[in-house]
Amino acid sequence: MNKYIPNTQAQKAEMLSYIGIDSVDRLFDCIPDSIKDRNGMNIPEGLSDIELEGKLRSLSGKNLNVNDAVCFIGAGAYDRYIPAVVKALISRQEFLTAYTPYQAEASQGLLQAIFEYQSLICNLTGMEGSNASVYDGGSALAEAVSLSNSVKRKSRVLVSGCLNPRYRQVLDTYVRYKDMKTVEIDSADGVTDLESISKDDLAESGCLILQNPNYFGCLEDMESASEFAKRNGLHLIVSVNPISLGILQSPGEYEADIVTGEGQELGNGLSFGGPYLGFFAVSKPLIRKMPGRIVGMTKDLEGKAGYVLTMQAREQHIRREKASSNICSNQALNALAAAIYLSVLGKQGVVDVAKLSFNKAHYLYNGLKETRLFKERFTSEFFNEFVLDAGVNVKQIQDAYLNNKILLGYGLANEFSDMKNSLLIAVTEKRTKKEMDLVVEMAGDMS
Amino acid sequence: MTKLIFEKGKPGRRAIHLPKMDTPDYMNTLSKKYMRKTPADLPEVSEPDVVRHYTDLSTKNFGVDANFYPLGSCTMKYNPKINEYMAALPGFSDVHPLQPEHTVQGCLELMHCLQQLLCEIAGMDAFSLQPAAGAQGEITGLMIMRKYLNDHGLEHKNIILVPDSSHGTNPASAALAGFTVQTIPSDQKGQTDLQQLKEMVHDGVAGLMLTNPNTVGVFEEHIEEIASVIHSVNGLLYYDGANANAIVGIVRPGDMGFDLVHFNLHKTFSTPHGGGGPGSGPIGVKKFLEEYLPNPVVKKDSDRYFLDYSSPCSIGKIHSFYGNFGVLVKAYCYILNLGRxxxxxxxxxxxxxxxxxxxxxxxxxxxxxxxxxxxxxxxxxxxxxxxxxxxxxxxxxxxxxxxxxxxxxxxxxxxxxxxxxxxxxxxxxxxxxxxxxxxxxxxxxxxxxxxxxxxxxxxxxxxxxxxxxxxxxxxxxxx
The missing domain is CATH 3.90.1150.10 (Aspartate Aminotransferase, domain 1)
Structure with a gap:
């Protein structure tokens, strides 16, 4: 018997006899013989734990992990420091091995933690309501459009040309089946050019999507974007970098309607792209239309405060085909990591991490653009990520750096036809002056 | 009741020790109009405060390690510890998704192998590991159905049938993918009412979503006939893998006649539920639907594994990257560990x-x-x-x-x-x-x-x- 099954042969026999059958096979008599095929499944014999660990270590060893390199790749996932506290606490079995907290009385711990997560996201973004998280940054945006559409009911979605192209692809996949289409807004100097939107597109659209800092790292003028959206009766949806909000204007301050973003940076490992979490926050009028799980505070029958999953009448298990979203989970453990991370950082820490990232990124930017290997692409202000154009093939440059265990940025050639030799470089609080001096020195040597 | 983290701590307390600024300060180059006006109101607590707070919260929760969890339809089985350790290896947990392909061959190989194992278990020809949850697997499957039908001049097929006992996600996903939903009643035995089904099936039917054993725990004994009724009008049969724990290794959805399958790795394949996520809901299809799977698909070319974005029929991307990779590692370990x-x-x-x-x-x-x-x-x-x-x-x-x-x-x-x-x-x-x-x-x-x-x-x-x-x-x- 496999080691996760406690029952012995004797116990099984006892149970079968109690049920009144002579063999386990009888329990599967309900399955027609014509489709039963025990030989059909070509799965190898089970590995012992020792063999399994050996195999997995060998597989993991074929990857370069960012601890053995210096990572300047961002583009939607960032190599940030994760305090040991985060990993230790989310490993607690009471969180890790629990189900969705539908049984409130047996789940007060997780419910309170999610309530705190929602509160932390609201305070960070300056918004009035947050859900318990969705799958990732891309799907959060798709859900935001769906929410907006339930109010505006228009056929087009205005999308900044400086939006993360992977988010754009996810969005395109989702809106296609709602008889909607996305319209890309031109950009100028690395930021969205709202003046370029045609009158026709404006009239047919219900929402405006911007990312800030945008995919190129540049800062958008969100104040103006918000005024523009209001003037034209559009919902302003913004996808934000959560760490940037330590120093950058919050979406609440410029009165965004829906705020989404990738929460990986908040205490979640890179993990080759997932699991991450999409955070999702809204202004007051949209709270009851939010998708996904939401925790609310209430009282028990003695009047004591407690927490429950709330406003469930919006959700698929009640509304079925009339539900606004089909989501039936959140990234609870990742959201818990985000809550713990933000608690650890605290009021000052989030500012410090943002400032460290900002300053270091500007130090590297200034160093690299002075070399003959690179030149600046945009003059717009940026946060911790920037684009540089290389005089020669970027792949060659990246390979040369990789030989020194440096992952220098992400090439934009596949995503933007006019950026064949452009590199998107991200700098986090983990990077040191020494590492960056080496990068600049190598660039000098290469040019 | 435990106080909220906001109600604990004192102004000035910190729980993180960051490095000193080793570069010049460029903050004065940031335009004032971009700057935050009022600081975010986050807690001010020490590290022991944080640890005690969340440890205290954890004690107010039920988990499988400590409690029997007979939660129907959720498959709350034991979550093996070795799988957690394997997924936490730095070679998996600290790898950036946009690193050059040759530096992530181990991740891609693992995904490729898992795709093949799931094909074997499901009786399918191809799998995508992108969906982050069962519900996302469903919507992906339905988008595949919609696109396949459209590409074959069958736009008029717009009805998805679901049993009255189905999971709420089934009708919700179908509606999201642009279908109209119709509900089939269950019969006295708790099975799909075959007679009713036959009466409801016509050329406008795009497909049927079914869990088998179904949500009352009963195996649909007429599954072959159900499949042939749906296929007789060129409809497609979708398998909701929520209950696959009952049949894994015994009978395969592909052999029952299903064209698409999603599995919940957090159910059948033992990955922890995490209090409501992260899950993973890979979607498998028969050969004729393979080119519709979301981009990218992990493929192998002699000795090299790569992310293939080339299928022109693909429904597109549904995850920011490639799915919940960390969860995939655990499910892969589970299958290898248990074997056939x-x-x-x-x-x-x-x-x-x-x-x-x-x-x-x-x-x-x-x-x-x-x-x-x-x-x-x-x-x-x-x-x-x-x-x-x-x-x-x-x-x-x-x-x-x-x-x-x-x-x-x-x-x-x-x-x-x-x-x-x-x-x-x-x-x-x-x-x-x-x-x-x-x-x-x-x-x-x-x-x-x-x-x-x-x-x-x-x-x-x-x-x-x-x-x-x-x-x-x-x-x-x-x-």
């Missing part, structure tokens, strides 16, 4: 355990569909309604004994439903204790109904007012 025999034992023991409990509970409780159920079954707890005892009263009483309540009030076709799924990782001793307690609770319902109506009695809070919570939502901390 181990997987067959999973289904055998899950079904045996459920049948054993049902037989014991059937002595005093009503089990509406008592033939041919597999890894889970439903109790209709409506025999104490005269005493004012509802299903939830009995279920919540279990909390007092350290057992998580079964799934309540689902599916809606059974009155006062309790859906019980023990899984294979529970021993006869645990099952017996559960049955003894259920019997005791039933007696309490007869002799001391007030005791049940006010349960639980042993937790930090008593029965909570969900109606008030929804009426006046308080969803964030306010001083």
């Amino acid at each position: 025999e181990g997987l067959i034992q999973v289904a055998e023991n899950a079904v045996l355990n459920a049948n054993y409990i049902a037989k014991r509970l059937g002595e005093f409780l009503k089990i509406p569909f008592d033939k041919g159920f597999m890894h889970e079954f439903i109790v209709s707890y409506d025999t104490l309604l005269d005493q004012g005892i509802h299903a939830k009263d009995a279920a919540k009483r279990l909390i007092d004994f350290g057992i998580h309540p079964p799934t309540m009030y689902f599916p809606a076709i059974v009155s006062e439903a309790l859906m019980i799924e023990p899984t294979e990782t529970e021993s006869k001793e645990t099952l017996d204790r559960f049955c003894d307690l259920m019997e005791q609770i039933y007696q309490e319902g007869i002799n001391d109904p007030e005791l049940l109506k006010t349960t639980p009695h042993t937790k930090t809070v008593r029965r909570l007012d969900e109606v008030a919570a929804a009426r006046n939502p308080v969803i964030k901390y306010m001083e």
Whole structure:
């Protein structure tokens, strides 16, 4: 018997006899013989734990992990420091091995933690309501459009040309089946050019999507974007970098309607792209239309405060085909990591991490653009990520750096036809002056 | 009640020690108009404050490691520890998704192998690991169906059939993918009403979504005929893998006639639920639908693994990257660890355990569909309604004994439903204790109904007012 099954042969026999059958096979008599095929499944014999660990270590060893390199790749996932506290606490079995907290009385711990997560996201973004998280940054945006559409009911979605192209692809996949289409807004100097939107597109659209800092790292003028959206009766949806909000204007301050973003940076490992979490926050009028799980505070029958999953009448298990979203989970453990991370950082820490990232990124930017290997692409202000154009093939440059265990940025050639030799470089609080001096020195040597 | 993290700590306390700024300060180059006006109101706590707070919260939660969790339709089995350690290896957990391909060959190889294993288990020809949850697997599958039908001049097929006992995600996903949903009634045995199905199927039907065994735990014995009815109008058959724990290694959805399958790795393949996520809901298809899978697909070219974005028919991307990779590692470990025999034992023991409990509970409780159920079954707890005892009263009483309540009030076709799924990782001793307690609770319902109506009695809070919570939502901390 496999080691996760406690029952012995004797116990099984006892149970079968109690049920009144002579063999386990009888329990599967309900399955027609014509489709039963025990030989059909070509799965190898089970590995012992020792063999399994050996195999997995060998597989993991074929990857370069960012601890053995210096990572300047961002583009939607960032190599940030994760305090040991985060990993230790989310490993607690009471969180890790629990189900969705539908049984409130047996789940007060997780419910309170999610309530705190929602509160932390609201305070960070300056918004009035947050859900318990969705799958990732891309799907959060798709859900935001769906929410907006339930109010505006228009056929087009205005999308900044400086939006993360992977988010754009996810969005395109989702809106296609709602008889909607996305319209890309031109950009100028690395930021969205709202003046370029045609009158026709404006009239047919219900929402405006911007990312800030945008995919190129540049800062958008969100104040103006918000005024523009209001003037034209559009919902302003913004996808934000959560760490940037330590120093950058919050979406609440410029009165965004829906705020989404990738929460990986908040205490979640890179993990080759997932699991991450999409955070999702809204202004007051949209709270009851939010998708996904939401925790609310209430009282028990003695009047004591407690927490429950709330406003469930919006959700698929009640509304079925009339539900606004089909989501039936959140990234609870990742959201818990985000809550713990933000608690650890605290009021000052989030500012410090943002400032460290900002300053270091500007130090590297200034160093690299002075070399003959690179030149600046945009003059717009940026946060911790920037684009540089290389005089020669970027792949060659990246390979040369990789030989020194440096992952220098992400090439934009596949995503933007006019950026064949452009590199998107991200700098986090983990990077040191020494590492960056080496990068600049190598660039000098290469040019 | 535990205070909120915001109510703890003191101004000036910190829980992180960051490096000193080793570069010049460029903050004066940031335009004032971009700067935050008021700082984010985050907690000010020390590291011990944080650790004590969240540890305290953890003690107010049930987890599989400590508690029996017979939650129907959720497959709350034991989550192996070795899998957690393997997924946490730096070579998996600290790899950036946009690193050059040759530096992530191990990740891609693992994904490629897992795709193949899932194909074997499902009887499918190709898998995508991108969906982050079962519900996302469903919407992906339905988008594939929609695009395939459109590409073959079958735009008029716009009806998706779902049984009345189906998971709420089925109709919600179908509607999201642009289909119209129609519901098929269940028959006396808890199975899809075949006669009704035949009457409802016509050229406008795009497909049927089915869980098998279905949500009342019963195997759809006419599955082959159901498949042929749907296929006779060129419809497609979608398998919701929520209940695959009952059949893994015994019968394959592909051999039943299904064209698309999603599995919930957090159910059948033992990855922890994490309090409601992260999950993973890979989607598998038969050959004729392969080119519709979301981009990218992991492929192998002699010795090199790569992400293939080339399929022109693909529905597009549905995840920001490639799916919940960390979860995939754990499921891969589980399958390798158990192997073929181990997987067959999973289904055998899950079904045996459920049948054993049902037989014991059937002595005093009503089990509406008592033939041919597999890894889970439903109790209709409506025999104490005269005493004012509802299903939830009995279920919540279990909390007092350290057992998580079964799934309540689902599916809606059974009155006062309790859906019980023990899984294979529970021993006869645990099952017996559960049955003894259920019997005791039933007696309490007869002799001391007030005791049940006010349960639980042993937790930090008593029965909570969900109606008030929804009426006046308080969803964030306010001083």
